[in-house]
Amino acid sequence: MSAASALWWDDGMDLLILGGTQWLGRSLATEAVARGHRVVCLARGESGGVAEGAELVRADRSAPDAYADVAGRTWDAAIDVTRQPGHARAAAVALTDAVGHLTFISSGNVYAAQNEPGADERAALLPPLEADESTPETYGEAKSAIERAYGEAFAARFLAIRPGLIAGPGDASGRSGYWVARAARAARDGGPVLVPDVLDDAAQAIHVEDLVRFVLDQAERGTSGAFNAVGDRGTFGELLEAATTVAGYGGEVVAASPQWLADQGVAEWSGPESLPLWIRDPEWRAFQDRSNAAAKAAGLALRPLEQLLEETLAWERAQGLDRERRAGLSAGRERELLAALRG
Incomplete structure (x- = not known):
């Protein structure tokens, strides 16, 4: 490439x-x-x-x-x-x-x-x-x-x-840090945590600093062509498991079907009152499932997902776990949805 x-x-x-x-x-x-x-x-x-x-x-x-x-x-x-x-x-x-x-x-x-x-x-x-x-x-x-x-x-x-999803400290969109920050709040205050039932769907993220180093390495070398500078291929369930582990939350996680969430007006991917990093449309099921083989062969080095989340959580804590977010569910809206789900 x-x-x-x-x-x-x-x-x-x-x-x-x-x-x-x-x-x-x-x-x-x-x-x-x-x-x-x-x-x-x-x-x-x-x-x-x-x-x-x-x-x-x-x-x-x-x-x-x-x-x-x-x-x-x-x-x-x-x-x-x-x-x-x-x-x-x-x-x-x-x-x-x-x-x-x-x-x-x-x-x-x-x-x-x-x-x-x-x-x-x-x-x-x-x-x-x-x-x-x-x-x-x-x-x-x-x-x-x-x-x-x-x-x-x-x-x-x-x-x-x-790149695909760029993650890590400094992400003002709030989407890449939502899950580890939500797990940290649940570890502090108690659960449950509402998640979309898409645990087997693809999830893929690259730490901003890993992306930056790769870009500058290639610019210094005068590289030409194109690279998918993306994280390793994984699943949404693996991302959630890593987020709860890093945040120290071992409580209840409640999964809701994508259709039910859509019916309740819960947004996908990003933005206010969303559940970030999932996509319902089957035509987009591989957006977070690209090959990074060429980039890794050219020197892309990726830190482990757990480290990415640890560094993101440290930044999220510094910003304030209870701040108003640009992406994710507010605490009140999540409680309403959990109550409706349990009927």
């Missing part, structure tokens, strides 16, 4: 990160600075500060003059995390001759089929979005369009990284 040259940067490289102020982008910048690279983050700067040691160039990537303040500068490598095709199309024009190698953080959503367990990078992609701006409904098509734009501009100097 890739070709790599032996580029090692003993004195650090000049790295441009398009973004760099939100979770993944800031994590990339932090690690890159720690490796001795000279990092520039081009972003509006409204989502947070850049990593200590990185330079922020403020720019609106939707504006015609987005790259005016970096005109004439060159970089050994660049990394882009955008979901807007217009951003990538403009960057491809402005930066092709200024950047030696470009890595795009794409997504497993680019694949045309999400029901093929164990599928690898050879699977067909969605048709690229023609519009410059994406919506949540066109996220996969938008990422596909960005891969095409950068692939055409950079050719053998382009690498696409396709």
Whole structure:
């Protein structure tokens, strides 16, 4: 899935990160600075500060003059995390001759089929979005369009990284930490804990720091091609078991059928009043079941699931187990559902 040259940067490289102020982008910048690279983050700067040691160039990537303040500068490598095709199309024009190698953080959503367990990078992609701006409904098509734009501009100097669920400390969405945090509250306050009855469904997550290290390793090497940067294949039941073990909860777990939960208005995957990380639609049953064999052969190193959850729980405790979450059931709603389930 890739070709790599032996580029090692003993004195650090000049790295441009398009973004760099939100979770993944800031994590990339932090690690890159720690490796001795000279990092520039081009972003509006409204989502947070850049990593200590990185330079922020403020720019609106939707504006015609987005790259005016970096005109004439060159970089050994660049990394882009955008979901807007217009951003990538403009960057491809402005930066092709200024950047030696470009890595795009794409997504497993680019694949045309999400029901093929164990599928690898050879699977067909969605048709690229023609519009410059994406919506949540066109996220996969938008990422596909960005891969095409950068692939055409950079050719053998382009690498696409396709994560699935990114997990770990700092996940502001709240979804990847919900289950271990919920188990920790149950260990403190008592159960039961309501779960969807999908224990045999696939579940797959990659720690943000494992993803960051893999991305930077490949950027340093000048790797080209595409990789599914995803966690090891497992089940939802294994994830729940690990979460309860890490949190020290040995009490009752109540499983409700997906149809019953849907009838009660419980959301899937993410968002308020959801039960995170499960998907009812059979056409999406393998979204969390992609092959990571190529990435592991290229050096992807994954920490054990239990360690991922331990580190996530430490962060969740620091944020407050009882805070209002962006994903998951509120305590009151869970009690209502349990009472209704038991009739």
